[in-house]
Amino acid sequence: MGSASHSQPNGVPAIPGAAIPRQGGDSSAVHGPAIRVEELFRHYRMGETVIRAVDGVSLAVRAGEFVALLGSSGSGKSSVLNLIAGLDRPTSGSVIVHERNLAQLSREELAQYRLHTVGMVFQSFNLIASMTVAENVELPMRFAEVERGRRASLAQEALTRVGLQARMNHRPSELSGGEQQRAALARALINRPQLLLADEPTGNLDSRTGTEIMNMVREFNQQLGMTVVMVTHERALAERYAARMIFLADGKVVSEETNAGTVAIPAGREQRQEQQ
Amino acid sequence: MKLPDLTELALRNLRESVLRNSLTTMGISVGVASLVAMLSLGIGLQQLASRHLMKSGLFDTVIVTSRRDLRNSNRDEERTAPEPAESRILDEATRQEIEHLPNVSEAYPDIRFITELRYEDKPHLTMVAALPESARSTDAFEALQGRFFSSETAPEVVIQKTFAEELLGRKPKSGPDETNVAELAKPLLGKELTMRYAQRESAKTPSSTDTNTKATDEQSVAGAAYSVVSRELNLKIVGVADLDPESMRGPARARVFLPLKLAEGLHVMQPTDLREISRAAGNEPLYSSISVKVKNPSQVQAVEDAVKKMGFNTFSILDASRSIQEFFRVLDVFLGIFGSLALAVSSIGIVNTLVMAILERRREIGIMKAIGASDGDVKKLFFAEAGAMGILGGIVGVALGWAIGQVINLGTNVYLKRQSFPPEHFWAVPWWLVGAAILFSFLVSLVSGLYPAGRAARLDPVQALRYE
Numbered sequence: 016m017g018s019a020s021h022s023q024p025n026g027v028p029a030i031p032g033a034a035i036p037r038q039g040g041d042s043s044a045v046h047g048p049a050i051r052v053e054e055l056f057r058h059y060r061m062g063e064t065v066i067r068a069v070d071g072v073s074l075a076v077r078a079g080e081f082v083a084l085l086g087s088s089g090s091g092k093s094s095v096l097n098l099i100a101g102l103d104r105p106t107s108g109s110v111i112v113h114e115r116n117l118a119q120l121s122r123e124e125l126a127q128y129r130l131h132t133v134g135m136v137f138q139s140f141n142l143i144a145s146m147t148v149a150e151n152v153e154l155p156m157r158f159a160e161v162e163r164g165r166r167a168s169l170a171q172e173a174l175t176r177v178g179l180q181a182r183m184n185h186r187p188s189e190l191s192g193g194e195q196q197r198a199a200l201a202r203a204l205i206n207r208p209q210l211l212l213a214d215e216p217t218g219n220l221d222s223r224t225g226t227e228i229m230n231m232v233r234e235f236n237q238q239l240g241m242t243v244v245m246v247t248h249e250r251a252l253a254e255r256y257a258a259r260m261i262f263l264a265d266g267k268v269v270s271e272e273t274n275a276g277t278v279a280i281p282a283g284r285e286q287r288q289e290q291q
Numbered sequence: 292m293k294l295p296d297l298t299e300l301a302l303r304n305l306r307e308s309v310l311r312n313s314l315t316t317m318g319i320s321v322g323v324a325s326l327v328a329m330l331s332l333g334i335g336l337q338q339l340a341s342r343h344l345m346k347s348g349l350f351d352t353v354i355v356t357s358r359r360d361l362r363n364s365n366r367d368e369e370r371t372a373p374e375p376a377e378s379r380i381l382d383e384a385t386r387q388e389i390e391h392l393p394n395v396s397e398a399y400p401d402i403r404f405i406t407e408l409r410y411e412d413k414p415h416l417t418m419v420a421a422l423p424e425s426a427r428s429t430d431a432f433e434a435l436q437g438r439f440f441s442s443e444t445a446p447e448v449v450i451q452k453t454f455a456e457e458l459l460g461r462k463p464k465s466g467p468d469e470t471n472v473a474e475l476a477k478p479l480l481g482k483e484l485t486m487r488y489a490q491r492e493s494a495k496t497p498s499s500t501d502t503n504t505k506a507t508d509e510q511s512v513a514g515a516a517y518s519v520v521s522r523e524l525n526l527k528i529v530g531v532a533d534l535d536p537e538s539m540r541g542p543a544r545a546r547v548f549l550p551l552k553l554a555e556g557l558h559v560m561q562p563t564d565l566r567e568i569s570r571a572a573g574n575e576p577l578y579s580s581i582s583v584k585v586k587n588p589s590q591v592q593a594v595e596d597a598v599k600k601m602g603f604n605t606f607s608i609l610d611a612s613r614s615i616q617e618f619f620r621v622l623d624v625f626l627g628i629f630g631s632l633a634l635a636v637s638s639i640g641i642v643n644t645l646v647m648a649i650l651e652r653r654r655e656i657g658i659m660k661a662i663g664a665s666d667g668d669v670k671k672l673f674f675a676e677a678g679a680m681g682i683l684g685g686i687v688g689v690a691l692g693w694a695i696g697q698v699i700n701l702g703t704n705v706y707l708k709r710q711s712f713p714p715e716h717f718w719a720v721p722w723w724l725v726g727a728a729i730l731f732s733f734l735v736s737l738v739s740g741l742y743p744a745g746r747a748a749r750l751d752p753v754q755a756l757r758y759e
């Protein structure tokens with residue numbers, strides 16, 4: 016277990032799973048934005064009606080940036096997030112993540128992308144009820160065919176990192192909402208992805224627990240230079256944590272604000288990005 | 292995902308809905324049990340029939356005759372074989388040669404002659420045959436009253452039921468009124484029969500001092516002579532056989548049996564002695580036919596071919612055994628089909644259970660896909676669940692089928708015992724059937740899992756994640 020743990024200069028332990036090589040390559044090697052969404056459309060047909068969930072969205076997110084997608088219910092923010100996550104395919108347009116156009120990937124390639132490049136957290140935690148917390152955290156590593164012994168130690172490390180070492184063998188139903196979301200965070204980060212996508216991560220939590228979770232997300236963003244895209248309808252939350260806020264309404268981007276007070280990207284990394 | 296992980300997850304998922312999955316697995320078990328039960332019955336019956344046929348000595352016996360014995364040759368053999376006059380004779384050397392052929396367990400001369408037997412001063416004419424020691428274990432002597440010969444040279448006889456009836460002056464009956472062999476044996480066992488027979492006694496051949504071999508041969512042929520002496524021998528009746536041990540012999544079948552070595556020592560005049568007068572004059576016995584016991588009925592053809600190559604005629608009822616085997620194969624196929632029907636029905640249960648599982652675990656599938664499971668991973672997981680149910684169901688089913696077989700076997704044997712029949716083992720579950728039934732159950736389950744697994748793999752993760 017100890018081999019994968021490295022202390023950071025600021026005293027915060029490294030994200031568990033750091034020993035697993037990144038599949039998508041290091042973000043420092045990426046040219047241009049980490050995520051580029053161009054003229055993205057996602058229309059659903061419900062009987063005779065066509066629902067324009069995403070209606071011509073274009074945006075870019077730099078590597079290591081913390082971006083919040085804001086909007087009211089039905090604004091299309093979750094649909095955009097699902098398209099960036101590779102869970103859905105656009106009707107037209109493109110989602111380019113680290114120079115790979117997701118629309119052109121096969122189903123198998125998309126699954127690999129979700130496994131290695133993306134970590135997701137949801138409002139309703141989405142832990143598998145029949146598994147213990149440790150097993151939930153181990154699950155992505157099973158898909159990644161990580162060796163059993165290594166898997167157990169990495170899962171334990173990850174859960175220690177989010178303060179759940181004592182709850183490892185509990186089932187999700189035996190945990191509080193905050194604990195469940197922490198477990199979900201540990202699971203999202205276990206394969207050390209480059210993108211952390213969070214869909215209303217504090218939606219089911221009280222404000223104190225929500226703050227705890229968001230602090231963790233910020234830690235990951237700042238320490239690992241992990242790109243974070245968070246969907247929320249709480250402007251205050253976005254203002255507090257995100258470097259940039261993108262507002263959506265009716266499936267379109269309506270405005271964008273930068274949050275000058277937030278330091279989202281470590282200085283050195285930002286400089287490198289700028290140069291590129 | 293690796294196989295151990297897949298298996299672990301599949302078993303975990305099966306444990307989650309333990310009642311439903313157990314019921315489905317039980318369904319498979321019943322299907323497998325019915326298949327195993329049907330096939331075990333078929334195999335058991337086949338083995339029972341083979342056992343009896345083997346014991347009867349019909350299917351592992353090749354009768355060898357000389358081509359010189361024109362009565363036994365057929366046209367096909369005449370075409371390919373050497374002229375009868377140039378063919379070999381059946382003597383002790385030949386018998387030993389045949390006995391040393393591969394797959395032959397025994398070759399013994401067939402000594403049989405028609406003679407007169409006197410019982411309580413009344414003459415009875417019948418065919419007498421010699422039996423080797425190995426005949427003791429044949430089916431025909433299973434229900435023997437009294438005992439088999441005490442030694443191979445003992446002056447003892449075993450008589451057939453119809454001859455016993457004749458000795459006692461009873462008329463043979465058939466059907467339900469058939470005379471009980473035990474009743475017949477009671478007054479006869481231990482009694483003596485006097486056998487009158489014609490003994491061949493070789494006369495002294497004129498000796499030759501000529502060194503020319505050919506001349507010696509000619510002389511011996513010209514001077515061949517033997518006398519036929521009438522002899523009497525007292526024989527003790529030690530056994531009465533219920534069944535006819537020689538049913539395949541047709542009109543040549545004997546009703547009185549002597550120990551082989553005793554019969555050989557008697558030098559009873561044989562029909563071949565007249566034909567082969569030059570050789571019969573010697574001391575070496577000459578056989579009209581030799582019975583060859585083959586180790587396994589499947590090797591009968593090979594032995595027959597080898598003996599034919601030596602230049603003799605052969606006869607076996609291999610063809611009859613082939614058609615019996617064919618019948619049992621057809622029976623097995625039919626029993627297998629009926630048994631599989633139950634398994635087919637249970638496979639619908641697997642489909643149902645897995646489709647239900649997809650509905651219940653829709654969200655779980657969505658989560659797995661969101662965190663990186665590929666379509667293949669999801670598909671394999673459902674396959675593994677179907678396969679695990681198949682293997683578990685197969686194992687339980689084989690055990691259940693075996694238990695059903697034991698119960699039926701036991702019940703039938705109780706019935707047989709009440710009807711005064713010996714117990715029979717007509718139920719056989721060979722190891723290959725155990726393996727094949729579990730494998731078949733596994734494959735049927737995998738096929739049943741095809742549709743549900745494909746459906747689970749195709750689930751849209753966004754839709755699945757919305758599902759509550």
